[in-house]
Amino acid sequence: MAIPNPYKTYKENTVTQASPAELTLMLYNGALKFIKLAKQGIEEQNIELKNTNIQKTQSIIQELMVTLNTDVEISNNLMRMYDFMFRQLVEANVKNDAKLLDEVEGFLVEFRDTWKEMIQQSRKGVQNGQA
Structure with a gap:
């Protein structure tokens, strides 16, 4: 009988119990983590590390694009920004350009922090009785 991995169980529970807003925050954090690893791959001339992590970041950007509510005006602006970041990631991968990754990282940090x-x-509004 295999013993369940408590870390894996914790991660699964965190994702399954998270609100949509918290899941979006997790996506931003994941993208930032993968960009850091991709930059490490460029620095170390490890093409596989760079490529794998840029592709993971691209997948997250695509997920953010797919989940946008296009009925909201700001979504069109976000879609353009996500598309720009996606294209920058493609170019960074082809050219091994860490500066392009820095640019995408800057946008993602701003989005994540916002x-x-x-x-x-x-949460403060809910705690203060506002909806």
Whole structure:
């Protein structure tokens, strides 16, 4: 009988119990983690590490694009930004260009921080009895 991996169980529970807003935050954090690994791959001239992690970041950007609510005006602007970042990731992968990854990372940090602030403000509103 195999003993369940408590870390794996914890991760699965974290994802399955997270709100949509928290899942989006997790996506941003994951993308940032993979960009750091891709930059490490470029620095170490490890093409596999770079390529794998850029592709993971691209997958996250695609997920963010697919989940946008296109009925909301700001979504069109976000879609253009996500598309721009996706194209920058492709170019960074082809050219081994860490500066392009830095640019995408900067946007993702801003999006992540804004999203995190929105979640915190929403929680404060709920705690103060506002909906």
